[in-house]
Amino acid sequence: MRNTPIERKLIDETIEAFQIADFGKATIREVKAIAAKAEAEAGVEFIKMEMGVPGLPASAVGVKAEIEALQNGIASLYPDINGLPALKEEASRFIKAFINVDLKPEGCVPVTGSMQGTFASFLTCSQCDEKKDTILFIDPGFPVQKQQLVVMGQKFETFDVYDYRGDKLKEKLESYLTKGNISAIVYSNPNNPSWICLKEEELRIIGELATQYDVIVLEDLAYFAMDFRQDLSKPFQAPFQPSVAHYTDNYVLLISGSKAFSYAGQRIGVSCISDKLYHRSYSGLTKRYGGGTFGTVFIHRVLYALSSGTSHSAQYALAAMLKAASDGQYNFLNEVKIYGERAHKLKEIFLRHGFHLVYDNDLGNPVADGFYFTIGYPGMTSGELAKELMYYGVSAISLITTGSHQEGLRACTSFIQDHQYAQLDERMAIFAENHPV
Ligand SMILES: Cc1ncc(COP(=O)(O)O)c(C=O)c1O
Numbered sequence: 001m002r003n004t005p006i007e008r009k010l011i012d013e014t015i016e017a018f019q020i021a022d023f024g025k026a027t028i029r030e031v032k033a034i035a036a037k038a039e040a041e042a043g044v045e046f047i048k049m050e051m052g053v054p055g056l057p058a059s060a061v062g063v064k065a066e067i068e069a070l071q072n073g074i075a076s077l078y079p080d081i082n083g084l085p086a087l088k089e090e091a092s093r094f095i096k097a098f099i100n101v102d103l104k105p106e107g108c109v110p111v112t113g114s115m116q117g118t119f120a121s122f123l124t125c126s127q128c129d130e131k132k133d134t135i136l137f138i139d140p141g142f143p144v145q146k147q148q149l150v151v152m153g154q155k156f157e158t159f160d161v162y163d164y165r166g167d168k169l170k171e172k173l174e175s176y177l178t179k180g181n182i183s184a185i186v187y188s189n190p191n192n193p194s195w196i197c198l199k200e201e202e203l204r205i206i207g208e209l210a211t212q213y214d215v216i217v218l219e220d221l222a223y224f225a226m227d228f229r230q231d232l233s234k235p236f237q238a239p240f241q242p243s244v245a246h247y248t249d250n251y252v253l254l255i256s257g258s259k260a261f262s263y264a265g266q267r268i269g270v271s272c273i274s275d276k277l278y279h280r281s282y283s284g285l286t287k288r289y290g291g292g293t294f295g296t297v298f299i300h301r302v303l304y305a306l307s308s309g310t311s312h313s314a315q316y317a318l319a320a321m322l323k324a325a326s327d328g329q330y331n332f333l334n335e336v337k338i339y340g341e342r343a344h345k346l347k348e349i350f351l352r353h354g355f356h357l358v359y360d361n362d363l364g365n366p367v368a369d370g371f372y373f374t375i376g377y378p379g380m381t382s383g384e385l386a387k388e389l390m391y392y393g394v395s396a397i398s399l400i401t402t403g404s405h406q407e408g409l410r411a412c413t414s415f416i417q418d419h420q421y422a423q424l425d426e427r428m429a430i431f432a433e434n435h436p437v
Contacts, residue, residue, distance in 0.1 A: 001434050
């Protein structure tokens with residue numbers, strides 16, 4: 001057995017100090033804190049792949065617009081609760097340009113990040129019909145969304161889509177929907193953590209079942225158009241970002257400034273409610289609020305109660321970024337495609353040293369190179385692999401925390417620096433030697 005880059009004892013003691021019984025269940029923040037402590041004590045650099053935060057400068061278009069807005073004095077004014085009219089217009093136009101869907105500005109509602117968008121959506125969806133008290137996750141997924149439901153005391157069900165791609169998705173979804181308790185279905189596409197992308201035929205299944213069983217689809221587009229296998233960057237030109245919006249009227253699209261525009265710090269996104277859903281009234285909402293439609297309750301009741309709108313200057317930033325993208329003057333995907341390049345190099349290193357990709361294809365096509373990828377190692381559980389890699393100065397989170405039933409880890413490319421490919425190669429060579437397959 002060759003020595004590991006970080007002394008095993010140091011990692012074991014650090015994990016013990018955090019009182020984590022099962023490292024497979026450690027949260028992102030815990031993994032980050034343990035890696036930081038071990039790095040400081042060992043004096044050996046960690047290759048950090050646990051956090052899913054942007055590692056690039058914020059979009060200059062957004063920063064400029066936001067500074068100008070502040071200089072023009074908007075900070076003293078409460079933003080319109082419905083959203084800045086220019087942002088609503090641009091969000092609607094952006095959806096037409098990049099998804100090829102018609103959605104009126106009225107339904108495009110600024111939120112303090114998609115995080116608030118899902119919170120407000122979960123809450124509103126859960127109040128529409130008292131028989132429908134459960135949210136269904138097409139997992140793997142973003143763990144904080146389940147925490148949101150725990151915080152608000154709502155129920156959820158979940159399944160790992162790994163074994164239910166393509167036609168199999170229909171029967172699986174129906175096994176939940178026929179029970180009549182599901183108010184909404186949520187998934188991200190491209191998916192955090194697996195980077196699978198649901199295909200048109202799968203989105204059609206979801207959309208048609210949503211109409212049939214009268215449930216609302218919450219389509220989380222946090223990684224908008226970041227399936228780099230195709231060039232989705234040309235406004236008003238195919239190919240477009242795939243969306244369930246082509247197959248049902250019961251949907252909310254969650255578009256975030258955080259990843260596509262590296263604008264996470266300003267907490268800005270738009271929740272885009274379909275025209276039909278916006279104007280629909282529900283008995284549960286009428287009973288609770290004395291009136292209103294899905295759209296007006298979402299804005300005037302829920303968002304008003306949560307934060308009374310969204311940071312005024314950030315709305316100017318997002319309006320400018322969306323406008324520049326739709327005008328074809330700003331190719332936002334050019335700025336973020338480096339994540340795909342990093343994933344390509346990192347995957348090659350891991351695969352060469354005996355690892356495999358866990359979620360590796362979309363109905364037969366290899367998954368795209370993007371913000372995340374998933375890896376496993378023969379004979380190791382998620383928890384064992386996550387812990388073992390810490391001895392090699394590599395930090396990543398276990399798939400268990402994402403609702404996946406597969407053994408493996410999520411690796412994020414956002415913090416990788418150029419000199420770390422050689423470092424990873426060296427360390428994984430030792431790993432492979434120490435763990436012959
Ligand atoms: C799938 C998914 N949804 C939502 C978010 C949060 O987005 P925002 O920063 O807009 O709140 C993230 C961030 O990591 C994510 O991965």
